[in-house]
Amino acid sequence: MAMNDSEMVGWFAELGLADRPQVGGKGGSLGELARAGIAVPPGFVVKTAAFERFVESAEKEAPFRALVDSVDADDLAAVTVLSQQLRARVEATPLPSQLAAAIERAYAALNETQQAPVAVRSSATTEDAADASFAGLQDTYLWVQSLEQTLEKVRSCWGSLYSVESITYRRRHRFPERDVAMAVVVQTMVDARTAGVMFTRSPLTGDRSVMAIEGSWGLGSAVVGGEVTPDRWVIGKITGEISVREISNKQICHVPRNEGGIRSVAVDESQRLRACMSDVELEALRLIGRKVERHYGRPQDIEWAVDRHSGAILLLQSRPETVWSSRETAPVGRPAEDPSLHVLKIFGGVNR
């Protein structure tokens, strides 16, 4: 059965959250951001249809999904053996030629102006489960240097769906395997001068009127992985007022490795105590955060980076903030029959 490219590959600008069944949580979110006019590193998603196609061709040789459906989640040894077996198969099975050609064309289009390293990121989905359930269970490959490597990493991402943790998780939650699919995001790598995270509400108090920004030199993986104490700011979401400004001693940073991947290096002595973001950049980031939050209608947890060469601020990820949102408390006030009654809170005589 022939498929055209757009069934297998989708560009960010064409995608949105509604496409999650086809492009996974990460792909849908990046597409949604791009469509909302937020700058994200350009890229495309190898859709779940491509994965299905691949699994189909694999199933022709031997059963594939059925093996997962029947494994006992509590039998670690069995899961481990199955995992090794399936991952080896995924990585050894060649891509159907039509699919390889579609990815090759997309890769070429992405690198039309210049050959740039890409990030290859797993973006799994199930038919109805939120993608959050898979967070952290799939692989991401940074600084992938060529088409050949990209094709290899796409398969590695698919393979990560069959890691011991992933299989165990799915079996424990009884997700039927036929509903589980994996899309893969391929996007231009940002050579980040500074990167970090942003919460569009206070992580300390849950205050929705401020944003907390943390950032450090180099790639964001150092901040996300907790390998450096980042600079920290608290900014009024509406006023832009910077109420907290903590510049920390940033000793290491993550930078790309020539042969692909990343490495940790010491930060130059003179840069360690320097703020990694200017006030102007923080203001720009605030406006981006507001736009994203408005677009989604709820507080967000965002990963961002500043391009070393262009100085542009790009978003790598945005997902709903979950900690405070899940514990909304009683309203801080209720309308009163007579507005004057509110003043009794100040003048006393009640609630004491």
Added chain:
Amino acid sequence: MDMPAKAKQFPLPSSLKVVPGTERAQAAYPYYTQFEAADDQRFWFYNSMHFPEPMSAFDMVTAEAAYCALGSANTRVHCLPTTLGIDHRIINGRVYIGGNAVTDPAEIARRLEEFKQRAFYYYANWERLYDQWRDKMMALIHSAQALPTPYLPDLEPLANVHAGRGIAANHTLLDTYQKTLEGYFRMWHHHFEFLLLGYGAYLTFFDFCKKAFPEITDQTIARMVAGIEAEIFRPDDELRRLARCAVALGIDPHFGKQLSATQLIETLRTEGEAGRAWLKELEVSRNPWFNINVGDGFYHYHRAWNDDLSMPFASLPDYIERVKAGETLHRPVEKLLEERKQLIEDYRELLTTEEERAAYDQMIGLAHRVFPYVEGHKFYCEHWYTNLFFNKIREFGALLAEHKFFGDAEDVFQLTHYEVESAIIDLMTAWSNGSLPRGPGHWPKLIAERRAAIREWAKHETPPALGVVPDVIDDPAIVMLWGITRESLDTWLSSGADSDPNELKGFAACRGVAEGTARIVKSVDEISRLQKGDILVCQVTNPTWAPIFGKIAAAVSDIGGSMSHAAIVAREYGLPAVVGTGNGTSRIKDGQRIRVDGGRGIVTILG
């Protein structure tokens, strides 16, 4: 605050001694303001916000009249459920105050019912009652203006005799003095008629915002509530208007000549049509808008612009330059209103439920209704009326000086208001009898002694608080008017223990960071020392200082909160400002380089 607060205590009132050698000056203050043994059982704090310097004997009337009126509004008129009035005591010229809380639940319940019938009526009829208030206040101002200048003729004018007037000129002195004093006490009743209710409504909104947005800054809430066209901005607006007039009339070159105000007016008077036209405009501005004094109105030496034109005139050259450079100097009222509206809407949008939004709407609505009073009353009370009052006392001072009671009219302010009356009666009696008054033999020595005492007292730091620290401060009047909470007391108790000697903390009044040379400006006469880019360090900033805000890089004050007028004006000028540092003028030395972080409320001495 992990420091065990109990480990430290404020000194007891009984342990606070009168500075040796000033005992007689201390005794001049009325008996009911002296600390007594029972006061050791209570908590007191130094009202440095209103009375940052030792008060002269006469100026104490500003405390007495104010607390008398504040207390009656709280205790007997509006019946605040949990608090009565505020007692005051004076030692070493410093005013200590203590609240009277209501703690009996039955009494609170009784007062609550009264409060609802009284305060709620005010909230419901605010606009009408406020209109009525303005009429009352203007009538009071007019009656003060109508009081005659105290004067003793050699003989009673024949016309009075023929008219059968039946009272002699000396009686008019007493009559005028008593009316002057009575008017001042009355003014303070008007002052407090709405004030606590206004602050209460504002703080209700403030409290809601702090709960809904725990990290919101005070100044953001202030920006949502602050009025845009309050009377307090008018004096500065008038200066801008006069600058435009000067340019339009082509007389602007005269303002660049470093002439004194008197020389300038004389030059313009003789200059011809254009000069006289400008002087006419000046008169329009002066009445009433130059009836604004250079302080907060609590000291007799905080003179009005009208009494000392050097202050407003000092800013005219700068404004004129800006007009010539093409600026209109109009305050962008529409834009400011639009910004305020947007700010309120943006915060509203962040609330999570419709229920909260409805409550927010009610509270900001109430705050907006009451706030014109909170902002507007000061011009009429602390400025306009207070100027009239002190100037009338000054006229009595001139008369008494003329009769050799003392050397200078200003000496009258070294007498208490009771003593001024006694001196007047002394003079009246002497005039009646054709004998010599006793005052000239009595007052000069006391006045010299009291002046020396004030100089001495000013050299001594006084504790920020006295007596037993309460577990909670829930007196709404104290929290509202002075911003004093258990937390601020803990800070006072621990001050100096682990603080950076080069760092001063205050209220963040207007964000922005600036570095520059500190200029300690203790009085208006020193304003001319400020060079472009300097940082003003003063005890109290006041809207009247606004004209120089265009010139300086930042402002720091000892006194003031985030809602003080200085803070409002600073925000409007986008001038980094930290207010309420407590002791900036004594810790920072003139000429030092300092950094002001107006967003965090921190001043750093750089050296």
